[in-house]
Amino acid sequence: MVDLPVHPTQDLVTDSVFAGGRAETLRYHEDLYASTPLGTAGSWLLGPDRLVLKAIDLSGGVGPILAFDLGAGIGRHTIPMARGLAAGSRVVAVDVIPSAIRRLEVNCAEAGVSDSVTPIVRDLEEFEFDVSMAVGLIVGFSAVEHVSSATAMRGLLSRCAAATAPSGLIALGIFADRIEELADGTVRRALVEFELDSKEVRTMLDEVFSSWIVEYADIGANHVSEERDGIPYELRSTLIQFIGRRPG
Numbered sequence: 001m002v003d004l005p006v007h008p009t010q011d012l013v014t015d016s017v018f019a020g021g022r023a024e025t026l027r028y029h030e031d032l033y034a035s036t037p038l039g040t041a042g043s044w045l046l047g048p049d050r051l052v053l054k055a056i057d058l059s060g061g062v063g064p065i066l067a068f069d070l071g072a073g074i075g076r077h078t079i080p081m082a083r084g085l086a087a088g089s090r091v092v093a094v095d096v097i098p099s100a101i102r103r104l105e106v107n108c109a110e111a112g113v114s115d116s117v118t119p120i121v122r123d124l125e126e127f128e129f130d131v132s133m134a135v136g137l138i139v140g141f142s143a144v145e146h147v148s149s150a151t152a153m154r155g156l157l158s159r160c161a162a163a164t165a166p167s168g169l170i171a172l173g174i175f176a177d178r179i180e181e182l183a184d185g186t187v188r189r190a191l192v193e194f195e196l197d198s199k200e201v202r203t204m205l206d207e208v209f210s211s212w213i214v215e216y217a218d219i220g221a222n223h224v225s226e227e228r229d230g231i232p233y234e235l236r237s238t239l240i241q242f243i244g245r246r247p248g
């Protein structure tokens with residue numbers, strides 16, 4: 001009898017794609033956060049995205065809630081969440097990069113919101129919500145796609161859905177169809193954790209949130225200028241935006 005290999009070749013390829021994507025995610029964000037404070041013109045750190053402001057608005061009219069900012073970075077959304085949610089609310093800010101969370105703590109202190117923010121260093125891949133707490137809002141902007149596979153992302157979305165209290169909201173901005181275009185027009189696959197198709201994202205959202213009220217949905221092209229090894233390129237993608245409310 002022939003022994004099957006412990007690691008089929010495809011798994012090795014998948015593992016190395018993930019390792020390369022994860023390393024690039026860490027490098028890119030560590031470099032960016034070290035050089036670019038919140039509010040920097042010409043960067044995506046200039047201010048909060050409208051999707052999150054809309055979700056904060058939609059969360060109004062209820063009492064204090066527990067909220068999560070997944071992949072919180074240096075607090076671009078954590079701070080307006082802490083300011084905009086009802087008094088007594090708590091925002092748990094989760095990021096895998098310890099230096100990002102340290103900067104988030106400093107930014108929250110400067111913004112005067114430290115008392116209502118709990119920063120934690122955690123990988124979303126295995127992140128579990130404390131189900132003993134009723135969650136009123138989960139924000140994941142450019143976050144849930146930073147895991148190892150579509151299966152892992154679906155698992156994370158399902159955990160988000162299960163953790164949300166009746167009438168609670170989930171606001172997601174998910175980047176898919178990611179490619180890199182160089183100045184000479186050459187196109188190459190983006191250095192991300194796994195390739196994600198926008199159709200797959202739509203199917204996943206339809207299935208995981210099938211019984212939910214869709215408060216907002218949008219899909220459109222997105223691009224951002226980036227640089228790796230001194231070579232500039234455009235990261236082109238499709239941004240899928242979704243705000244869902246769990247039926248009360």
Ligand SMILES: C[S@@+](CC[C@H](N)C(=O)[O-])C[C@H]1O[C@@H](n2cnc3c(N)ncnc32)[C@H](O)[C@@H]1O
Pocket residue numbers: 025029070071072073074075076077094095096097100122123124125140141142143146147
């Ligand atoms: C593009 S940034 C967005 C930051 C923030 N959501 C915002 O919009 O300002 C993605 C963030 O997700 C974090 N991240 C990436 N993969 C992660 C993971 N598996 N677990 C937790 N955080 C992760 C990165 O460190 C980074 O801060």
